[in-house]
Amino acid sequence: xxxxxxxxxxxxxxxxxxxxxxxxxxxxxxxxxxxxxxxxxxxxxxxxxxxxxxxxxxxxxxxxxxxxxxxxxxxxxxxxxxxxxxxxxxxxxxxxxxxxxxxxxxxxxxxxxxxxxxxxxxxxxxxxxxxxxxxxxxxxxxxxxxxxxxxxxxxxxxxxxxxxxxxxxxxxxxxxxxxxxxxxxxxxxxxxxxxxxxxxxxxxxxxxxxxxxxxxxxxxxxxxxxxxxxxxxxxxxxxxxxxxxxxxxxxxxxxxxxxxxxxxxxxxxxx
Numbered sequence: 086x087x088x089x090x091x092x093x094x095x096x097x098x099x100x101x102x103x104x105x106x107x108x109x110x111x112x113x114x115x116x117x118x119x120x121x122x123x124x125x126x127x128x129x130x131x132x133x134x135x136x137x138x139x140x141x142x143x144x145x146x147x148x149x150x151x152x153x154x155x156x157x158x159x160x161x162x163x164x165x166x167x168x169x170x171x172x173x174x175x176x177x178x179x180x181x182x183x184x185x186x187x188x189x190x191x192x193x194x195x196x197x198x199x200x201x202x203x204x205x206x207x208x209x210x211x212x213x214x215x216x217x218x219x220x221x222x223x224x225x226x227x228x229x230x231x232x233x234x235x236x237x238x239x240x241x242x243x244x245x246x247x248x249x250x251x252x253x254x255x256x257x258x259x260x261x262x263x264x265x266x267x268x269x270x271x272x273x274x275x276x277x278x279x280x281x282x283x284x285x286x287x288x289x290x291x292x293x294x295x296x297x298x299x300x301x302x303x304x305x306x307x308x309x310x311x312x313x314x315x316x317x318x319x320x321x322x323x324x325x326x327x328x329x330x331x332x333x334x335x336x337x338x339x340x341x342x343x344x345x346x347x348x349x350x351x352x353x354x355x356x
Contacts, residue, residue, distance in 0.1 A: 098169050099145035100138035104130025107203075108179040109352065110166065111137040112187030114209075114335075115277050116238060116269045117262075118144030121184070124341035129348060133180070136173060140190065141165055142273030153231070153272035156279025159186075163194040170201065180352065182206035184337060185309065186277065192287045195294060204355055205298040206348060209309045209334050212317050214286040227278040230271045238274055239266040248305040248333030258338060291320035298324040299351040301344060303332030325351070 101119055103126055111122045119137040126135045139146040140162050170179060181202050183191030188210025195202045215223065230238055243263060244252065251258060298321050302314035311328055318326035327347050332339035 096141050096149055096165055097147055098138050098141070098165055100136060100169060101126060102134070102136050102173065103127075104132070104134050106133045107352070107355070108170075108174045108177060109133040109135050110170070110179045110181050111135065112166065112181070112183040112190050113137070113140065113143065114185030114187050115281070116143070116235070116242070116274050117265050118269070120144070120265065121335070121338055125337055125345055125348065128341075128345035129352070132349065132352060134174075136170070136179075138166060138169055140187070140277075142276055143269060148270070148272055148276060152276040155276075156227070156283070157276045158193075158280050159189045159284045160193040160197065161280070162190040163197060166190065166194060167198055167201065176201070178203040180204045180206065180355070182208065182348070183210060184208040185210050185334065186281060189281060189284050192290070195296070196287070196290060202296060204351070205294070205296050206301065206351065207298065207314070207317065208301045208344070209303060209306050209314070209336055210317075211309050211313060212286070212288045212291060212320075213313075214284055215282055220282045223278045223282040227275040227282075230274045230278075234271055235267055235269055235274060238269075239263050242266060245308055246334045248303065248331070248339060250305075250331065251333060251335075251339050255339075262335065262338065288320065291317065292322065295322045297351075297355060299347065300324050300326045301329060301336060301347060302327075303329050303334055303336035303339060305333045306336070308334045 113119050113121050118139045122137045129135050142148040188207050300318040302311050318324040329336040329340045329343050337344045
């Protein structure tokens with residue numbers, strides 16, 4: 086693990102950088118960190134230079150002053166990633182992969198810095214913004230976590246992140262995800278919730294994203310259901326859709342072999 090000081094916002098992003106080849110950037114979901122990608126890092130670093138940052142506030146990346154109170158926009162996370170890539174790969178375009186909230190960051194990155202991306206991988210994410218009710222739920226959760234800590238967050242999210250089969254029969258994986266969530270600072274959870282609550286709807290932008298795109302979703306995803314991901318793929322001119330069996334929202338962790346194989350095939354198709 087290495088730390089880089091990003092001077093544009095005085096944010097220090099921690100990241101993992103492994104392998105050689107075309108740069109592939111993995112953006113984790115909420116409220117997780119870059120270690121959710123460990124299987125993908127190990128598999129894909131055989132053919133790619135894999136860069137997996139901890140987004141601001143998560144893992145070993147600290148928050149900036151006031152982030153928890155004001156929230157962090159998805160465009161701010163994207164700007165942090167851009168500054169990291171400026172240091173690591175210069176102007177070289179990257180294959181950009183985003184899972185769940187990482188997908189929200191991905192949309193802002195590719196829309197604002199299109200020349201810096203050569204291909205996209207969308208994993209279990211959304212293009213739509215929150216409904217009014219969902220937005221209010223996030224804002225209420227941001228307040229609550231500052232008082233109650235992240236324990237209730239882990240308890241509420243585990244049944245949504247993992248499939249019923251995983252929850253019932255894969256205790257080690259359940260504990261891994263639970264530990265990852267509980268290691269997250271309440272302030273980071275609050276900052277991200279507030280930022281996600283005001284994220285823009287990008288569905289009208291999908292048709293203009295003509296980059297090669299891989300769309301991956303767990304067959305039992307309750308947060309970003311397959312039907313929603315099918316609609317995203319259908320709206321993008323060069324998207325290929327893959328549904329991952331035996332997986333809920335956390336498809337990269339629940340069925341890593343399928344996800345790894347599909348991503349390796351996709352990367353190979355870009356050459």
